[in-house]
Amino acid sequence: MTTPLALTDTVPEAARDAILAGIRAHNDILLGPTDRRDLFIPISTDEGTIDGGLVGYTGRGWLYVEMLSVPERLRGKGLAGRLLALAEEEAKDRGCVGAYIDTINPVARRAYERAGYTVFGRIENFSRGEDICWLIKRFLPGVGTGQNDQI
Numbered sequence: 195m196t197t198p199l200a201l202t203d204t205v206p207e208a209a210r211d212a213i214l215a216g217i218r219a220h221n222d223i224l225l226g227p228t229d230r231r232d233l234f235i236p237i238s239t240d241e242g243t244i245d246g247g248l249v250g251y252t253g254r255g256w257l258y259v260e261m262l263s264v265p266e267r268l269r270g271k272g273l274a275g276r277l278l279a280l281a282e283e284e285a286k287d288r289g290c291v292g293a294y295i296d297t298i299n300p301v302a303r304r305a306y307e308r309a310g311y312t313v314f315g316r317i318e319n320f321s322r323g324e325d326i327c328w329l330i331k332r333f334l335p336g337v338g339t340g341q342n343d344q345i
Contacts, residue, residue, distance in 0.1 A: 234249055246264050312331070
């Protein structure tokens with residue numbers, strides 16, 4: 195029997211939740227239950243409106259930075275590095291061995307590299323001549339490589 199397939203350009207939230215639940219259940223069997231915890235460092239205006247910050251999570255020994263945005267009014271003051279450092283310290287406290295992030299923004303990539311991240315993957319000319327890059331930072335040499343995973 196062939197399973198019928200239909201394509202649409204909208205994703206109902208219930209469908210997204212069902213697919214994610216299936217992925218998480220499979221990963222729990224494959225890797226064991228996750229210890230995933232969200233991480234949020236907001237940047238707010240004087241009026242208290244959030245207009246930037248860092249959103250990510252820790253899990254399975256790694257920090258993943260999903261979003262990092264410094265508002266235009268605060269750029270050029272080292273705030274991206276401070277956000278990363280604060281997130282990394284929390285990740286270390288949670289037992290993480292490293293962090294990873296992706297970006298298509300070459301200015302952001304340079305900021306991450308200044309913070310000690312190195313490119314480990316790239317799709318060249320991803321969009322409008324810019325590469326998308328995945329960057330990694332290990333907190334301890336050799337940790338997370340399979341060579342010496344005992345902390």
